[in-house]
Amino acid sequence: MELADDAGRPVAAVVDAHVLLGEQLGLPAVRDRVVDEPADTSWVLAAKSALRDQLDACRVALSRAAVTTADGDVAAFVGRSTA
DSSP: OOHHHTTOOHHHHHHHHHHHHHHHHHHHHHHHHHHSSSSSSSHHHHHHHHHHHHHHHHHHHHHHHHHHHTTTTTHHHHHHHHH
């Protein structure tokens, strides 16, 4: 995994941080909401796809920040970011 290599951290630690960060911020529920919305036109389908892609990219960026600036301590990262 590129993020683990970049941060010099074990893949398992990066995956754990990614999952925990998503749970603490409620990101799976947001993604599920996007997926569950009906897409009755191609424009809506395209918008949903773009939202999913952006949400996933933001989650990866947040995970990268947590792993590199907080040494994988998601609780400290979230607490520092919301203070």
